[in-house]
Each structure stands twice: as structure tokens, then as C-alpha cells.
Amino acid sequence: xxxxxxxxxxxxxxxxxxxxxxxxxxxxxxxxxxxxxxxxxxxxxxxxxxxxxxxxxxxxxxxxxxxxx
Numbered sequence: 001x002x003x004x005x006x007x008x009x010x011x012x013x014x015x016x017x018x019x020x021x022x023x024x025x026x027x028x029x030x031x032x033x034x035x036x037x038x039x040x041x042x043x044x045x046x047x048x049x050x051x052x053x054x055x056x057x058x059x060x061x062x063x064x065x066x067x068x069x
Contacts, residue, residue: 030037047056 033040047053
């Protein structure tokens with residue numbers, strides 16, 4: 001018999017706790033940097049057009065790769 005979990009105890013992808021934590025951290029970031037977000041986006045786009053773009057794209061691919069166990 002599988003023990004019944006309460007929604008607040010749910011873990012993993014799609015967890016309520018994870019969603020609340022994401023919302024809290026996103027809200028805090030926007031409170032602290034909300035007026036800078038558009039500039040940050042432009043800076044990131046400009047970086048992808050710079051001579052460092054190959055290194056940035058490799059780093060992005062490494063970050064998206066599955067973790068080794």
C-alpha cells in the first residue's frame with residue numbers, strides 16, 4: 001500500500017514547495033533588479049555576438065547536458 005502524501009509534502013518536478021520557492025526567489029530578484037532586467041537581456045544578447053560567443057555557447061551546452069551519476 002502506498003502512503004498518501006499531502007500536497008505540501010510532494011517533492012520532485014512540479015512540487016508545490018518547489019513552485020513556491022521559485023516564486024519567492026523570482027519575486028526577490030525582480031524587487032532588487034527589476035529596473036535592470038531589460039539592460040541585462042541586451043547585455044546577454046550582445047555577449048552572444050562578441051568574440052566570447054563560442055565559449056558562452058559551450059558553457060550553455062554543458063549546463064544543459066544531463067548530469068553524470
